[in-house]
């Protein structure tokens with residue numbers, strides 16, 4: 600199957616391009632950037648020299664001519680673009696009959712009001728919000744396999760939902776909101792230069808208190824209230840979440856362990872039991888590492904992912920695999 604990547608010069612786009620180029624049943628048909636991009640005409644390997652020989656692929660401008668080229672050449676279109684750009688681009692490719700995998704948050708929420716509150720724009724294609732399958736690979740595989748539009752899950756939500764859904768599904772969560780403290784590396788903020796994400800400026804600081812757009816995403820797909828605080832840390836890639844859970848009275852450690860068994864056979868989920876996960880353990884890896892420790896009715900769950908792999912390109916590839924009827928870890932594990 601032929602894959603086109605829009606936004607291929609960005610961090611998640613380049614990561615996805617490298618996965619597609621190495622995949623046994625996919626061809627990287629073309630890579631695009633915006634029509635005005637300073638990078639148009641360059642090779643992807645000029646920007647990412649680690650991919651010299653693999654991604655000597657030109658970055659093409661997304662012009663009107665490009666749309667007809669894509670119509671004639673692609674099976675799958677991956678949008679590795681900003682939310683608003685993805686909202687605008689997806690319908691055009693859907694109307695060509697392409698399957699669209701959107702790595703942005705443009706189609707992850709069901710309510711237009713949430714887009715106004717948390718994304719700061721009025722959604723222009725609300726009719727597609729209920730058609731998009733939420734691309735959380737381990738939990739929504741049937742819908743992902745069938746849908747034309749896949750809204751690949753957000754990075755922080757991917758770690759949080761895999762850590763919490765087993766407990767929610769087993770009915771172990773008490774009514775209180777779950778508290779999620781998360782730290783992300785700087786690639787989470789994208790490749791475009793900004794003072795706030797300049798390497799010399801970043802130390803460790805929280806941001807987005809009470810109003811980060813991943814709060815409604817986690818709540819919508821978990822079915823439970825959360826208090827989510829992201830932090831920006833001074834390392835390139837990876838997300839670590841420490842999650843404080845109040846369990847219902849008398850929930851035993853055996854019940855908690857049993858709840859996580861729902862993920863035991865998942866090839867890209869590693870259940871660490873009471874061991875401590877780390878960024879080092881997941882950087883450049885396709886996995887979610889999940890661990891937990893319990894004292895009485897208090898449970899601390901820890902989850903770690905690489906934001907560019909399981910949190911973006913890796914999970915997008917899992918969704919593509921599902922759409923092709925392949926095992927979802929194809930091209931991701933060793």
Ligand SMILES: NC(=O)C1=CN([C@@H]2O[C@H](COP(=O)(O)OP(=O)(O)OC[C@H]3O[C@@H](n4cnc5c(N)ncnc54)[C@H](OP(=O)(O)O)[C@@H]3O)[C@@H](O)[C@H]2O)C=CC1
Nearest residue numbers: 606608609610611632633636679680681703787789790911
């Ligand atoms: N970074 C991460 O950890 C994660 C990112 N995501 C999501 O993936 C998306 C991309 O993120 P990320 O890779 O970090 O972003 P980057 O800023 O690194 O890359 C954005 C890409 O989009 C291109 N682009 C910008 N405007 C347009 C346009 N109008 N048409 C076509 N291409 C365009 C840019 O190139 P140029 O400007 O030169 O045209 C660049 O290639 C975002 O929606 C983000 O939320 C999801 C999960 C994790």
Ligand SMILES: CC(=O)N[C@@H](CCC(=O)OP(=O)(O)O)C(=O)O
Nearest residue numbers: 702703704753754755783787788
């Ligand atoms: C460190 C940092 O800035 N992270 C980004 C989240 C990463 C991302 O791009 O968000 P999605 O997963 O929703 O696409 C942020 O907080 O907005």
